[in-house]
Amino acid sequence: MSNYIPRRSFLKRAALATAATVAAPYILPSGRLFASSGSRIANHVVFCLFAGGVRNIESVDMQRGNLMPRSFSAPGSVDPSIAAGMDPLPAFTGNSLQSQATLFREFRYAQGPTGHFNGHSTALTGNYTLQDLSIKEAPKMPTIFEYYRKHNSPSQSTLNAWWISNSLGPYPSLNYSSYPGYGALYGANYMQPQTLISSDGFSALSNPQNFSSVQKEKVNSLRNFFNESFSKSGQYGDAGVDNGMTDRELVQEFLRQEVIAKESGQYNDPWGIGTYMNSDMYNVLLTERVIQTFKPELTVVNMQGVDVCHSNFTDYCNNLRKADYAVGHLWQTIQNTPGMANDTILIVAPEHGRNLQPNTLIDQYGNAALDHNSDATSREIFCMVVGPSGKIQQNQVITQVTGESIDIVPTISHILGFNDAIPGGMLSGRFLNEAFV
Numbered sequence: 162m163s164n165y166i167p168r169r170s171f172l173k174r175a176a177l178a179t180a181a182t183v184a185a186p187y188i189l190p191s192g193r194l195f196a197s198s199g200s201r202i203a204n205h206v207v208f209c210l211f212a213g214g215v216r217n218i219e220s221v222d223m224q225r226g227n228l229m230p231r232s233f234s235a236p237g238s239v240d241p242s243i244a245a246g247m248d249p250l251p252a253f254t255g256n257s258l259q260s261q262a263t264l265f266r267e268f269r270y271a272q273g274p275t276g277h278f279n280g281h282s283t284a285l286t287g288n289y290t291l292q293d294l295s296i297k298e299a300p301k302m303p304t305i306f307e308y309y310r311k312h313n314s315p316s317q318s319t320l321n322a323w324w325i326s327n328s329l330g331p332y333p334s335l336n337y338s339s340y341p342g343y344g345a346l347y348g349a350n351y352m353q354p355q356t357l358i359s360s361d362g363f364s365a366l367s368n369p370q371n372f373s374s375v376q377k378e379k380v381n382s383l384r385n386f387f388n389e390s391f392s393k394s395g396q397y398g399d400a401g402v403d404n405g406m407t408d409r410e411l412v413q414e415f416l417r418q419e420v421i422a423k424e425s426g427q428y429n430d431p432w433g434i435g436t437y438m439n440s441d442m443y444n445v446l447l448t449e450r451v452i453q454t455f456k457p458e459l460t461v462v463n464m465q466g467v468d469v470c471h472s473n474f475t476d477y478c479n480n481l482r483k484a485d486y487a488v489g490h491l492w493q494t495i496q497n498t499p500g501m502a503n504d505t506i507l508i509v510a511p512e513h514g515r516n517l518q519p520n521t522l523i524d525q526y527g528n529a530a531l532d533h534n535s536d537a538t539s540r541e542i543f544c545m546v547v548g549p550s551g552k553i554q555q556n557q558v559i560t561q562v563t564g565e566s567i568d569i570v571p572t573i574s575h576i577l578g579f580n581d582a583i584p585g586g587m588l589s590g591r592f593l594n595e596a597f598v
Contacts (some may be wrong), residue, residue: 176314182362201578202597203503206306207452207460207495208573209445209488210284212277213468214533219481221266221543228481231489232509232545233460234259234556239478246475246526248437250486258492258509261546263596264556267460268515270566275539278331280512280566281463285335287570287588297331300338303587305570306349307337309459312574312582319404320411321458322349325448327465328356349459350404350412355440415454420449432490439480441466444486449494456500458577462491463512471514474528492547506548506576508569514539544569546596554596568593 196216209306211220218224220232225588226239234257239247273279283289286302294300303311326332337348404412422428431446432438438446441464446464464484470477488509496502519529533539544564546553567590574580575592 164321176480201547202576203458203506203548204577205458205495206460206508206573206576207448207491208284208459208508208569209491209503209510210281210461210463211484211488211509211511212463213334213465213480213511214275214277214470214513214515214539215467215481215542216515216529216531216538217266217541217543218517218538219478219522220511221264225478227405228478229485231255231256231485233264242526242528243475243478246478246524247482250434250437250482253489258507259558260488261550261553261555262545263554263559263593265544265559265564265593265596266544267560267562268510268542268544268564268566269562270540270542275513275533275535277465277468277512281332281335283498283566284510284512284569285461286338287567288456289567297334298339299334299336299344301340303338303340303343303347304335305461305573306459307340307343307347308570308574308587309577309579310347310534311343312579313577314347314579314582316347317458318408319348319350319393320408320455321452323352323448323455323457323460324349325352325354325444325460325462325555327346327444327463328353332378333461341451351460352447352451353512354443371572410454415451421451434486437483439466439483441480441484442487442490449491452495452501453498456498459573464544471520471523472530474519474530475524475526477531503549506546506553508572510544510569512566512568514541542566544593546572546593550598552598557596559595563595564593565590572596 219228223233223235223237225243226237227233227235228239230253236242244518259420270280270283271396273283273291274293276293278294279290280299282294285304285306286300287305288302306324310317310319310322324332324336326335332353333351337343337345428443428446430436430438432442444464445460448460451457452460464487465481466484467477469480488507492507495505495507515531515533515538516536517534520532522530524530567588569590571580571588571590572593574583574588580592
């Protein structure tokens, strides 16, 4: 780890380094001068996977009241049968994301098993898989990170592409594919905030001492997290993503700054909501730190807290509210970050839904739990595209069945201007043109 740099100086250095990768003009061998990006709608995309299996019944349909007031524009109190199990969050009185968005109410995860890994793989590759995927293997088709980094002109650095997930084991495998000509060379910086902010990990990094072999392994895994070839846990192999010397130093210093922030108590109640922060909120918090520091062009973050629905429906609803709060906070941070404000499009979608019929587990409030076993309801999801009024159709709701999970990757590639460079036949989805001015 490098020597401590005051945060303000570090942020300035990171901003200058990032700007150099995206703002400078480039000279082709022919001598023609061209900008660093093609025809773009915006220069930044944040894709938030509202993951863990979210039913439209509890989200856009609001059959139990509006559990997502920061996302959807609707009044109404929460169903008393679940309200008793809700953690208190600050009241929301502002404009919802929907007022700045096009909402596809009837989006579909149309094919393939309704499992989390399959759903995430579809959302990140733009291709359905018709069988259960091995969580030990990289996807067979390229991810959005690979398309972005390979097909932009010029190829983008890892500082501009980030994949931030919860700590469920297989998600590092979604960073890049095994497809010929793509792979680790075009992967993104990957981060699991829950691992990164663990007390043991931070104490080990910030308080050097003599470690046991087990402690050394944990510390080294954190230190290598953003290294030239950061480590994945054993069964998932080596991530192999190369930041390059300058970028690696910046990312390592970013990691060190977050160590200092955690040790100084800045993670105790960072949003001023008391002790109610959950893992999804911390995922978004670290995403916000990345955005404020590096202003990346492509950021993907997932939230998995609602997956408790297999055994506890009330906790599922509570975590749905928290994920909604986190997405609203993320959008506010984007709008308060120079270089991102008014030049960012936020896409929000679950990876799949949940079953219509409950299982046999009843929680303490008398609510039945839900699985996701490929019934029709588990394929019903929503998608919301949020952005500036000059770029996104504002407060538009599309009520007919329109759009699928495989449409998100081509939509991102269109926004960032590299869609025409992707070889034909790689993507079967379409650009969600209805959302754009």
